[in-house]
Every structure is written in structure tokens, then in C-alpha cells.
Amino acid sequence: MGRWRPDARQRLEKAALELYQERGFAQTTVTEVAERAGLTERTFFRHFVDKREVLFSAGDAFGQTLVEAIENAPSKLSPIDAVGVAVEATAAFFENRLEFVRVRQSVIAENPELQERERIKLASLVSLLADGLRRRGVADPAASLAAEMGITVFRIAMGRWINEPNGPSLAMLMRDSLDALKKVSAGKR
Amino acid sequence: MGRWRPDARQRLEKAALELYQERGFAQTTVTEVAERAGLTERTFFRHFVDKREVLFSAGDAFGQTLVEAIENAPSKLSPIDAVGVAVEATAAFFENRLEFVRVRQSVIAENPELQERERIKLASLVSLLADGLRRRGVADPAASLAAEMGITVFRIAMGRWINEPNGPSLAMLMRDSLDALKKVSAGKR
């Protein structure tokens, strides 16, 4: 071992998730998180821009997955279906992490500041998807709209997945939700 | 005049918008806003839960408008069209405030924290719309999806409206955006 224990960042993420779950986000200070990770508050802020971000850094990796998925979608697909297969393809990213996702979501559900961060992260995924569509030659506002619908489907499917123990797979829920969206927008009741 | 000048809240809103625009949101302290309004920092926080909220209190009134609009939508309409007419009906709320909306939006566009707040406010509008649909007998996930699409249309139409000087009316842009959304979700390119 070098001068410091390795994996500082990972230790901070673990400590934060634990403490936010045990005591609640608002009742946990950054100093406490850092101490549990064997570090100082200052070091926490060198790894994460703020107290919330420590719960969202995985999202960046997911964004990359999503970009790859939209690039790899068959070019003959319409925008909405390209988005559909891209979103569905990302399901694998979460399938074997249900417990983690559940804990994380329950922490977020209890705090408005965390919900704000979650929303803005989803919005940045919308941008990534829309950019991907534009690279496929889709013009605005179709690109924005298709991307927006894709992330809506993603969000709603995730919500269902988390809440249904022993329910369908995430990928299946995503396909399902996209179908539901198409029906609704076509004027079905 | 009583013991204090009246309209403290309104003075704070005005002072905040001015200062956030002049110096930027991050470069403005709450104390400065309060002073320009002839009040103290503590009083600011009695009127607004935080430094950001002062830009968003109009949103609550708008939420009410939206709820009324969805209640008043003809009951024979499909969920998506009920949402469509409701959103379109709210356009009047903004039509004669373009300049204010522009300034406000330019302030928000420059600060990520404000964008987070904006998103969460839009999410709460989605909830209001979805509740309204459920009261019309629409089941989930159709209610959530239709509501989500409605606010997406709202957001995109607002964006276009703000950026196009002498462009179409907001109501027209909303109708237009909903049509575009329907086409995209139907698989058009």
C-alpha cells in the first residue's frame, strides 16, 4: 500500500450511500461521510463537486452506455424506435444491480434536493440521446421530442421495475412502457 | 402606510430578478437582494424557502391554472388531447408577459442550480396533470405518460416561443409541438 489506502473515491461513495440511508441525507454531514471513509471533508470535495453528486457519478458511465446504444441502433429505424432499442439495450446496465438501485432510489425519494439532481441528470441524458439522433440525421424538434419520450419511458419503466418484486425484466418493462406511450399519443384511452 | 412598506414579497421578487440579471445568480447574495428590497436577509427567508425559489413562485399560480384547464377539458377527449387542450389553454397565462419570461429564462439558463429547480417544478406540473387525468378516469401508466408528454410539449413550445421574435403565438406553437410529438411517436421521421 502506498501513502494512502487506495480507492478513496469508491470508499466515499460507499460511506455516503450508507449514511444517507441510515440517517437520511439532510441529517448527514459531509464531514461524517469523509470520516467514515477515513478521509477529510476537503478530500470529499475534491472527488465530488457537492454533497449530492456522490450518489450520481454512476450516471456518467450510464450516459456513455446510452450514447453507444443509440449509435448502434439500426439506421433504418425511425427516431422513436431507435430511441426505443437504445433505451432497451441499456437495461443490462441495471439488471444485476436491483438491490443497489432500490437503496439508492429510496434515499433519493426522501429528499427533494436529491430529486432535483436526479431530474437534471435525466435531462442531460435527454441531451445525449437528442445529439445521437441528430448525428443520425434527425432534425429538430423531432430529435428533442423522441429523446424526451425515450427518457420518459426509461424513467417510468425503472419506477415499475423497482417497485415490482419478481416482476418482468427491466428490458421488458421498457418495451412495454414504450408501447403504452405510443398508444397514448395515438389517442387511445 | 403601516409600520412597514407593503408588498415585501413582491419587492423581493423584483429585487432578486434585477440583481440575478445584473450580476448573475451566483454572484448575488441574499443579503444584497434583501437590502435592495429594503429588508433583511432573515425576512427574505421568511418569504421564500431558498435563494432560488424567489424566481419560481409564479409557478404555483400557473399550476392552479393548469389544473383548472384539465378539469375544463371536454370529457370526450382522449387523454393526450385533453392534455393538449389544457396546455394550450394555459398559453394565455404567458402571452402578454413575453419580456418577463425572456429575462427570467435567460437568468435560469446561466445557472445549473436554477435549471434544477426549473426541472423539478415542471415535474410537479406533470404530477398535477396526471392527477387531473386520473380524476377523469384515466388509469396508469397512461395518465403519467400523457401528462409527461403534455409538459414536454409545453416546455418545447415555450423554448421556441422565447427564441423566435415575432414568431407564432405560444398557443399555436403548443398545438404545433403536440402534432410533432404525435408524428414522432407514430414512427414518422
Next chain:
DNA sequence: CTGGCTGATGTCAGTCGCTGACATCGGTGA
């Protein structure tokens, strides 16, 4: 008329999120 109550505001002290500046010191490469 008067005295007590109310409610909007002020004052003050304190916590916590977050930042800049500078110090520390193992590891690494010329």
C-alpha cells in the same frame, strides 16, 4: 379610551456546504 395580543420584521448566534491557499510527504523518473 386602553391594555393586551398579533403578526411582520429585525437581531444575533450558530451550523453546514463549499472554496482557496498553502503544507505534507510517499512515489517516481531523470
Next chain:
DNA sequence: TCACCGATGTCAGCGACTGACATCAGCCAG
């Protein structure tokens, strides 16, 4: 071997936000 680097620590400070208590014009009951 030694100068440098980079991850961390230390410290001081700002600003957002909160709780507790003080103030005092206006209003209302008596």
C-alpha cells in the same frame, strides 16, 4: 540521489439557511 508530482491534510473564510428571542404598529375586547 534528488527534484518534482499528486493525493491528501490543515486552516481560514464566505455565504446559505435556521432557531430563538426582541420589537412595535395596529387591531380588538372590554
